[in-house]
Every structure is written in C-alpha cells, then in structure tokens.
Amino acid sequence: MKKSLLLFLVALTLVLSGCIERREFITIATASAGGTYYPIGVGLGNLWTEILVEDNVKGTGQSSAGSVENIQLLKNEEAKVAILQGLIGAQAYEGRGGNFEGRPYKDLRSISMLWSNVEHFVLMDKEIDTGTISDIDGKSFSVGPQASGTEQSTIVIMEGLGLTKKDITPEYLGYDDTISAMRDGRLDGGSLPAGVPVSSIMDMAASGVKASVLDVTDEQLDSINSIFNTWFRFVIPAGTYTGIDKEINTIAQPNFLATTAEMDADLVYKLTKAIYENLDKVHQIHNSATEIQLESALNGLPTPLHIGAYKYFVEAGLDIPEHLVPPEAAEGQQ
Template structure:
C-alpha cells in the first residue's frame, strides 16, 4: 500500500474503508488485463476547482466512497497533462483527460518526452467545448483578431494549453503573435474583469462556471471558429463540430467551435475486478452523476464504451458487454 501525499478533499474513514472494501464485489481481487490493485484507496485526478472536471469528479468520488466503501479522494490539478502524469507515476487511480492529451502521451509527443505505455479508459464521458472568451468591447471577432492582444492560454502544459497551441497553429499563428499568459480559468477571468487580459482559452463542458461568473458583470463574447482554420482542426480524429449557444453566457450570437471527448482513464495497476466495480458504480448511478453539473447530463451508458485514441480497460469492457452497449 503506497503512501498518500495528495490532499484529501472528499474521504471516508480509512478504517471503515478497509472493512467495507472487502464486501465491494471483488474490487480487491486480481483480474486478467489489469494489475492487482483494488478499490480500497482511490485518488481521482480532476482539474481546477472552478472547472467541470472537479465538480463531476467530486460527485463520482463520493459515489465510490458511498457504494464501494473506498477511501476516495478528489484532487484538484492542472487537468489533462498533469492527470496523465499522476496516473503514470502511480499517484492517482482514476483521471480525467481530453483525447488529444491522451493521444500525445501514448505517442510521446508534445509535453510528454517519453511514451506512456498504457492509458486504459473507463469510459468516454462528454464533449468538451473549445471556447475563446472575450468581451464585446475588445474588438475581437475572430481568432486572427487575437494578434497583438493579451491572451490567457491556460496553465503551462495543461490540456487547455495543448488546445490553444493546436488552434493557434491551425490559424497560421504562433504565441509570438500575442502576449500569452499561462493562467487557470478563475485567475484568467479575474484578469479579464480587471482589464489585464483581453481573451482566454477555456476548454470545458457548458457552461463553464468561471465564465458564467464573468457574464454576470460583463458582456461576454465567444469568438467563433471559422474558415480554413476550422477545417484544419476538423482533420484531427478527436475534434468534432460544435456550437456554443448564445444563451450559455448571454452572448449576442451562437458561436461555432470544435469539441473534444473527455475520457475517464484508469491506472493499469487497477485489477479488472476493481475497474468493473468502479464502472458499474458510476453507470448504475448516472442520475447522481448527472446532478453534479449540466455538462455531465451528456454522459450516457450508450456512448460510454466508444472511446478514441486508446482502449477500454478490460474491467470496463466487461461491464459494458454485460450492459449490451459495447
């Protein structure tokens, strides 16, 4: 049993967890295609505490605690890239990650200097929307209008920043075309309120709570993705077409954008039985998951097995096979 160094946000009593996990449907047993770790201790790597990952993850973590007796914790992180690293280093059992970060990790590209050998998925969750947020009075009507502006691109090497680099490249630009600030959502929005940031990349489900907060005091504009840049983005297997409706943040117009799947990843150290129990707990209680955030309502049993860029963990596949959805 490894030593825990991550902060506990939602946790059950350790002694009770050890007793109850023995009745968790085999979660502590080994299984083919996985490691031998059970469900006694589960750290779930999410994202910033103002983001959707954190809110949905907190609900899932509580479910695992309630239903499996796990000592389950939810960890606020820099999201996708950090989450993959935590998972690979054995510091998390479950992690949220976008498909592009997962793809780069498996290929050893971008921020990942070495290939990550295995990132099995528990499920495909919901679509993230790539949003470039600005204010109506900033004069930013297109991605190209970011030139010469001060733009938040997310935390360094976060999933948001990976998205930002991909978008900027698709439009034939680089970070040299504007002043890039590496800020998490909440700080980026605060800087926008203070007039110190002109636009911010935000990749999340709809709505993003930090942007919703901004919309209570300012006229928010979502910059549309259009033209050749949009067509270039849609050539990636993990991007799809999407729209941010104008009523999301009380904007004047709908904004075309691209979407990217969120994956719930499992540590290869988890046994098949453990991942089966985790998957069953989440998808047998989808009503509770849906209640965590509006974006989570798009998580469905039918869509969950259809992952991209990686494979389902054998334990998750067993559950979806039994459910008749794989």
C-alpha cells in the same frame, strides 16, 4: 477456558484479516479540492463503494496537482483510476508534447468520457472579421497562465490554425483577469476553456464588454484533431450568455476517466456498469456530472478503452471506433 478464548481470538483475527485482504481499494486521482475533478472523483468513489458493496470495493477520491501528476500516480501504482484532461491523456499516450515528449505511456487506457471542457475563444467585437477562431491572428490574446492546461490546449488549437504565439501578442492571464483586461481595453481576447456556462464569460456579458465567443468550423476542427485527436463538436445553446442570442458552434475536449492496462478487466467492467446503470445517483454528484450519458461516453477519448469498459460498452450497444478498440480485445479474438 483461557486456551479456548485464545483459539477463538486467533480464528477471529484470521477471519477479519481475510476480509481486509479481499477488500478492493480504488484510489481515484483528481485535482485540487477547489475544482470540479475532486468532487466528481469523491462522488464516483462513494458510488462504487455503495453499489459494489458485495465486491468489497472501497472507492476514495485523492486530491492532486491535476492531470500531469495523475499520469505519474497511475504509473507508480499510487492510484488505480484518474480523471484526466483529454489533451494531457493524448500527449502521455503518444509521448509527444508537454511533459511527455519521447516517453509514450502505451498502457494508459480510457474508461469513459465524463464531462466536456468546452473551448471559449472570446474576442472584442471590433476585432472580429470571420467570426471564427482564426480571427485571433495578430491580436493581443491571453493563452492562459503559463504551464497551465489552458495554455497547452490553446497552443495546440493555434497550431491547428497554422498559428504560433509569434502570430499574436500573448498574455498569460487567468479567466477573471482576462475579462478585466478586455474591459479596460488592454486586451483583445483570450482562451477560457471550461464547462458551460463559464462564470467569467457571464460576467463579461453582464458588465457590458462588447465581445463574443468565436465559432470553430468543421475544417478547423479536423485540422486541430490532426495534431491530437481529442476534440469534438460542441454547440452552446443560444441565450446561454447574456447578449449572445445565437448558437455558438465551438469544440470541446473530454475530461475523462482513465486507468492502466494492468487493471483487472472484471473490476473495470463492474466500475463502468455501476456508473451507467445508476445515472440518477451519478447526476446528483455535481452539476458537471449531469453530462455523463451513455451516448456521449466515447466522445473525444484519446486512448484505447480498457478491455473491461470496452466489454460493457459493446454489451450496451455502442459502436466502438477502431482507434478505441483495446489491443487486448484484438489479441483475445486471435
């Protein structure tokens, strides 16, 4: 009887170990727990775990230092999926600018745009001439904290305007400090990219600071994208901010879901499909997640799609721009 029990326990152990081996763990690199990346990453992990239960998928959000570290986590195979800022993804893929100069990461792949990081260039009304972002020339202007994603994106945008930090009096302030300095008359303006609405800009308007959010022209957008092609048109509706009763024609870059070319194509197909065929659940994850829509899934993506995501979007009827077609798709057609 003891022998039979022992054989049963051995068989049970083998069965259980087989189940464990078949489980597909998806670690999603995000950012600090206090931001938007983390709750959306956790939410997507929970969604995949729920929807792909028959595929034994277990999704887990992982906090990190943000986009730059997330690239390294993907490279080191410490995360299978990551949320990245569009510009950081572009710099990593192309190997120029920021932390990636001379080290292109050509295996980086996009899965989907998630939500928009909307550019808000604010400037005191008395300093406005054309009403566009070129008006920051010669002004005291906060480009964001040093070494932040805000600073990096602001510098690229300025480069698209033919400007450098030498053309302004740069400050390196956070969002609330930028508005405080403007209110005190110590600063003309600043760059505050974020999802709409930005709380510090709502505070700016509510506290009577005489300032506006500047427009971006089509020509300026094209010039900026000639440096890194990751921005797209974004219109902030009139009335979003108190005292600004007209549409604001600005631009945005994506916060996007990324992986590597080595990720299994069938698995990425299922992950992508789970998102877009369960949008009611996705939109409950976070306010910013309500922006996840099929029609905007390709906006501003800086790297080719993963072949699995590409397959899903083709089936869903999206027109895939040439620069987003993965090399693997072309190879499969030969």
